[in-house]
Amino acid sequence: MKTARISLSDLLDRTAVAGRPSGDRTLKASSVYFLVTDPFWTWCDLHAPRAEAVVEESDYDRIRMQRGVEFETQWVHDHFPDALRIEPEFGDEALVNTIRAMRDGVRAIYQPHLSLRGGRICGRGDLLIRVDGKESDLGDYSYRVLEVKRSREVKRYHALQAAFYHHIVSAIQGRTLTDFTVVLAAGEITLEYAQYEGAMREAIDLWRRLLANQIQPDPPGADKTQSPWRLYANRVLRDRHDLTLLPGVGPKTRERIRKDLGAQSVTDLFECSPGELIGALGPALGTSIYYGAIAYRLQKPVPVPGNRVIIPRGARATYALDFETSDSLGPQVSQPPHCYLAGLWDFQTDRFVRFFARGPSDESRMFEEMLDYVGDLDGVCVHTWTAFENGVLGEATGRHPHLADRLKAFTACCVDLKDALKSQVHLPVPTWSIKQVGPALGFHWRHSGFGAFDSMTAYWRFLETGDESLMQEPFDYHEDDVAAMAHIAKALDGLGDS
Helix, strand or coil: CCCCCCCHHHHHCCCCCCCCCCCCCCEEHHHHHHHHHCHHHHHHHHHCCHHHCCCCCCHHHHHHHHHHHHHHHHHHHHHCCCCEECCCCCCHHHHHHHHHHHHHCCCEEECCEEECCCCCEEEECCEEEEEEEEEECCEEEEEEEEEECCCCCCCHHHHHHHHHHHHHHHHHHCCCCCEEEEEECCEEEEEEHHHHHHHHHHHHHHHHHHHCCCCCCCCCCCCCCCCCCHHHHHHHHHHHCCHHHCCCCCHHHHHHHHHHHCCCCHHHHCCCCHHHHHHHHCHHHHHHHHHHHHHHHHCCCEECCCCECCCCCCCCEEEEEEEEEECCCCCHHHCCCEEEEEEEEECCCCEEEEEECCCHHHHHHHHHHHHHHHCCCCCEEEEECCCHHHHHHHHHHHHCHHHHHHHHHHHCCEEEHHHHHHCCEECCCCCCCHHHHHHHCCCCCCCCCCCHHHHHHHHHHHHHHCCHHHHHHHHHHHHHHHHHHHHHHHHHCCCECC
């Protein structure tokens, strides 16, 4: 045990125990992600009606969080097996126990509870590591912040979160060390506090203005705000006829349109001529926004003037293709990552054909069956939506050398239907996500709210239990994804001038 120069009560005077504000509105370091990526989310958390909050947490979200906890726990056990874990997790007792451990000079403090006097900034860190020879008010040592993240690369919000903890620890111990560490899945990275101090203080200032309701940020775009405020943000955008409801208009372009054209909403753009938009935004963006606004007003597709929409077709056969994949978060029985569903819409017979792999060892058979079904690739066109399927095929080529030539040839037949259409038609959608385009053209998925991650976790449960009835929703969802592409192609084919 180290000998501290300062009493426990004096140290606690520097924390929230000494001066807590009324209410529980504190800036938690773990909330920095939302503060820097979507201030509207933070504003909602402070001021929006609580009845508007709708929690949308999936099994996949819970598993991802659990894997992060497991990674952190294992890393700490491997590198600091004697670390003192602070209990309870939160509250004054946790804070007192953290400060006591710092004063006692504990070598490694796991999950420290930290806050500053006034209580406006607080959080539970990952690790504090004692650094000997760096004198502070604690004695001949100081504490260094170490954050553990199950991530391949350090994100800006990772660094800012660590900087918040660094700021609190520095104030408590009376010394600011020069750097802190973020542990990643691939190793550790040391970051200079000075590099992030300015951004951290700007974030604190932004939070204070949000708390005082001095500013109300705009939602970043349709489906861009996370749970529990996603649905509320989408409604705000719709009610405002927000400019981001046009494809290609994000927050920066929205501000540019407001500044250069004085248009605050899509309806304001109805009064703008093509020349005005092109003059302010350039030919490509200006033209796109002009016809996008027309599509929004009419609520129907608007083909590029003078053109007829042409859907790519194969001389012999045309298919629509979709894959469902399993990633590294899954249980051992689902490893390694692989593709478990391949689906084709056969335009020749106007029907859906499913290929299902019952585990990673069955993937090769699934792809072989799909290739056999299509047969001779001469004169074949395969629609995809984005380049995702091409990436899956490329990875499968590496895993199954005996199919490599056939998979490469099949990949060469693939055409991104989304890209083919974007140059030919304007749609009343905020993005070209198939989940936006399909409904705009009258197609609807059978299971509302069910998505790729829900399908993946259901597949994992099937692998663990062998109960194939668990796959019914994933089967339906996957078929609907493929059917949506066929529906879009049929709805738009030939639309426009002769």
